[in-house]
Amino acid sequence: MYIHLGGERIIRSAELVAIFDVSIEKSSKISKQFVSHACEHKNVEFIGEEEPKSIVITKSTVYYSPISSSTLKKRAKVFVANA
Template sequence: MFIHLGGEKIIRAAELIAIFDLSMEKTSKISKQFISHAEKEKKIEMIGEEDSKSLVVTINKIYYSPISSSTLKKRAHQLWMN
């Protein structure tokens, strides 16, 4: 099963760890440190040209997605319910 994150990016559902609203990145000290570490490790990928709305954490990368976290969570939930 796969989840479309926006643009041309699709990931395997099994790789998904978490989906966050992008506002979380700005309000949490721990999340800022987490993102900073991922940037140093070159494990961040921006999807498309649009403004990012969510942060998708997978086993190997962190994606900035132009799709809202609620929409991505619905997509993921639908996969697990089928």
């Protein structure tokens, strides 16, 4: 199954690790370090030109998505329930 993250980006649901609201970067030192590390290793992708609303972590890439974390979680939950 697949999850649409916005724009033209779709990921396999098996690759999904976590979905966070983008505000977690400001409130969590650990998450800020994690994203900084991903940026250093060029494993970060911004989807579209809109303001990011969520951070989607997969096994290989960190995505900044313009779709809210609650919407993405609902999409992911549908796939988990059907698995």
